[in-house]
Amino acid sequence: MIQPSEIEAELLAFLRCDIFSPATSLTAETDLVGAGFDSMSLVKTLLHLETKYGRWIPESEITNEALANVTALAATAARILNEK
Numbered sequence: 905m906i907q908p909s910e911i912e913a914e915l916l917a918f919l920r921c922d923i924f925s926p927a928t929s930l931t932a933e934t935d936l937v938g939a940g941f942d943s944m945s946l947v948k949t950l951l952h953l954e955t956k957y958g959r960w961i962p963e964s965e966i967t968n969e970a971l972a973n974v975t976a977l978a979a980t981a982a983r984i985l986n987e988k
Contacts, residue, residue, distance in 0.1 A: 906957065906985050912978035918952050919974065932974045941971065949977075957985050 970980040
């Protein structure tokens with residue numbers, strides 16, 4: 905079982921290196937959209953999750969709540985990845 909905290913740490917590292925500029929102060933509670941997270945960022949992040957964990961996050965799961973911050977996105981991803 906993949907823990908949300910594991911995904912959260914992975915997402916933070918990915919977002920800091922590949923999505924946001926080094927000048928962006930990013931924490932698990934940062935408002936992603938407010939920080940500049942856009943549709944291209946979303947696609948890159950979903951591809952990263954699929955590559956890392958072997959499962960795509962369905963479009964129906966990509967809600968405003970899921971994209972509120974890294975904690976919410978990690979919780980959504982963990983729930984989906986742990987469904988068998």
